[in-house]
Amino acid sequence: MADLPLEHVHVAPDDDPENAPGVFVLHGRGADEEDLLPVAQRLPDRLHVVSLRAPDPLQGGYTWYELDLSAGGLEASQPDAAGFRRSLDLVADSVDAAVDEYGLDADRIGLLGFSQGAITSLSLLLEDPDRYAWVAALHGYLADAHGDLEPDGIEGKPVFVGAGAGDRVIPESRSAAAADRFAEVGAAVTRGSYPGGHGIGQRELSDVVAFVESQVAGAE
Known part of the structure; x- marks a missing residue:
C-alpha cells in the first residue's frame, strides 16, 4: 500500500492500471475502509x-467527525466544524x-460515500467541482456549512443521491433537500x-452501479 494521509484499501483495475479512472469510497460513521468494499466490487x-x-476511532470503527446536535436529535445533526x-x-x-x-487518471475521479461519507463527498464536490468527475451520495445530506456555495464548474456535474424512505438516521427529506440544492x-x-x-439495499445498489x-463509459 502506498503512503496516503488516510489509511486505505486499494484495489487496482484488472487491466491497464496506468491512467485508469478511479473511485474514492467513504464509509459511514462507526464503520471502516472495508465496509463498502462489497459495493465497490460491483x-x-x-x-x-x-x-x-476515517481518521478518528469510534466504537470499533471510525468517524469522519463528531456530531453537532445543537439543532435537535440525530435526525437534525450537523458536522462539527473543526x-x-x-x-x-x-x-x-x-x-x-x-x-x-497509483497512477490514476486525475480527470476521471469519482466519489462514492454513505452517510457521513456521503455528506463529506457532497461538500468536497462543492469545494472543488473540477477535481471530481461525479459523485454518488447515499443516505446523506448537504452540510449547512456548504449549503450556500455556488462554485464555478458544478454545472452539468453528475450527482447521484440515494435515500431511504424509512431512514430514521438521515431522513429522506434531508437527502431530497441536498438533491434539490445541487x-x-x-x-x-x-x-x-x-x-x-439506513442501509444500501439491492435495488439501490443496482442503480448506483x-x-x-454510465459515468465510466461516457468518459472513455
Missing part, C-alpha cells in the same frame, strides 16, 4: 478503488497522493428513493 473492474478510513474541516482536507490530500502513487446550482442530479432504512457504469 463497480466496473476498470476502476481503481481507493476505500479510505472535525469536518480536517476530514475534508485529509480526503482531498489523500486523493492527490493516490493519483500520484439541481439549483446546475448539477445533473439523479435521484433514488428506496423503501428501506448503473450510474457509475
